Amino acid sequence: MKVAVYDTKSYDRRFLEASEAGGGKVEWVFHEFRLAADTARSAEGAEAVCVFVNDRLDRACLEILAEAGVRHVALRCAGFNNVDVEAGAELGLRFTRVPAYSPHAVAEHSVALLLTLNRKIHRAYNRVREQNFSLGGLVGFDLHGKTVGIIGTGKIGRVAAEIFIGFGCRVLAHDKYPDEDWAKAHGIDYTSFEALLAESHVVSLYVPLLPATQYLLNADTLAKTRSGVVIVNTSRGKLIDTTALIDGLKSGRIGGVALDVYEEEEGVFFEDLSDAVVQDDELIRLIGFPNVLVTAHQAFLTTEALSKIAEVTRENIIRLATGKKPVEETEVQQG
Ligand code: NAI
Numbered sequence: 001m002k003v004a005v006y007d008t009k010s011y012d013r014r015f016l017e018a019s020e021a022g023g024g025k026v027e028w029v030f031h032e033f034r035l036a037a038d039t040a041r042s043a044e045g046a047e048a049v050c051v052f053v054n055d056r057l058d059r060a061c062l063e064i065l066a067e068a069g070v071r072h073v074a075l076r077c078a079g080f081n082n083v084d085v086e087a088g089a090e091l092g093l094r095f096t097r098v099p100a101y102s103p104h105a106v107a108e109h110s111v112a113l114l115l116t117l118n119r120k121i122h123r124a125y126n127r128v129r130e131q132n133f134s135l136g137g138l139v140g141f142d143l144h145g146k147t148v149g150i151i152g153t154g155k156i157g158r159v160a161a162e163i164f165i166g167f168g169c170r171v172l173a174h175d176k177y178p179d180e181d182w183a184k185a186h187g188i189d190y191t192s193f194e195a196l197l198a199e200s201h202v203v204s205l206y207v208p209l210l211p212a213t214q215y216l217l218n219a220d221t222l223a224k225t226r227s228g229v230v231i232v233n234t235s236r237g238k239l240i241d242t243t244a245l246i247d248g249l250k251s252g253r254i255g256g257v258a259l260d261v262y263e264e265e266e267g268v269f270f271e272d273l274s275d276a277v278v279q280d281d282e283l284i285r286l287i288g289f290p291n292v293l294v295t296a297h298q299a300f301l302t303t304e305a306l307s308k309i310a311e312v313t314r315e316n317i318i319r320l321a322t323g324k325k326p327v328e329e330t331e332v333q334q335g
Pocket residue numbers: 078079099100103106151152153154155156157174175176177206207208209210212213234235236260261297298299300301
């Protein structure tokens with residue numbers, strides 16, 4: 001069976017092709033461009049499409065896919081905020097995702113970002129390469145003894161919280177559905193969103209992007225944070241109002257920002273724009289701050305995560321094509 005893969009990078013191709021060794025009969029058709037209404041006709045003849053975070057599957061796109069004979073949309077990622085699932089269901093499309101490929105990959109990246117930013121490893125690395133062995137401007141702080149606020153204690157947030165406990169941090173957590181047993185077992189305290197903001201030296205986000213979480217950190221809520229707070233976001237860009245974040249950095253209220261996601265990342269992240277004039281002034285402003293560190297949505301990029309993503313995606317494509325149920329908990333449900 002034919003599967004059209006969109007926004008393909010070299011690692012997607014490598015891991016999806018390698019997953020075939022497991023016995024699947026999938027003919028991958030790799031496209032480097034993204035899937036959206038204006039490119040959806042390229043899926044003609046494919047039973048399934050395989051998409052990533054920046055493909056835009058709105059109603060118009062899904063209508064074209066359904067018309068082209070596509071029955072299944074396999075998201076090779078966890079988040080699905082870029083998909084109009086309701087419209088797809090009306091059109092008889094099925095959606096699967098990979099909800100838990102490696103929470104460790106993402107949690108560890110968020111910690112790596114925080115440590116790099118705080119201990120200024122990125123600046124030190126560049127200096128040493130220029131034979132500048134001075135230490136001026138490289139002062140960080142001990143994480144040990146600091147309060148880290150974890151917003152969202154799902155799969156990734158829990159791994160991150162446990163890592164911070166290992167560092168000797170006090171961990172405060174906030175979640176819509178707290179798991180008190182887990183918290184108690186690890187010496188973690190659940191608290192209100194406001195109390196977490198007020199007390200935490202570091203606030204790290206691990207919630208999905210939903211209407212309720214869009215701009216969770218905005219001018220009002222950022223004003224409630226501890227002065228000098230370090231914000232970490234490896235979840236979704238739109239959890240933070242970038243304009244308010246920049247204002248907080250300019251005023252000095254925010255002490256540091258580490259991001260793997262950005263609200264306007266579509267069309268920028270994952271691309272080599274080194275010869276282009278980037279039009280997004282807020283992104284350029286952000287990366288210009290000495291106390292901001294940005295990676296381009298790479299938290300998932302480990303061998304373990306990519307293997308699992310490819311394996312589950314292939315398995316679901318074959319299962320749905322042969323009338324079987326998808327892998328447990330991978331079907332994206334409406335609402
Ligand atoms: P999860 O579904 O296991 O956990 C999310 C947690 O957020 C749940 O405990 C839920 O109760 C909580 N939550 C939902 N709405 C809330 C609200 N309004 N207030 C407080 N808590 C709320 O998700 P998981 O696997 O931990 O992933 C978290 C996010 O990380 C994903 O949604 C995705 O956006 C992002 N992600 C980023 C990656 C990257 O490469 N940067 C890779 C994978 C995921």
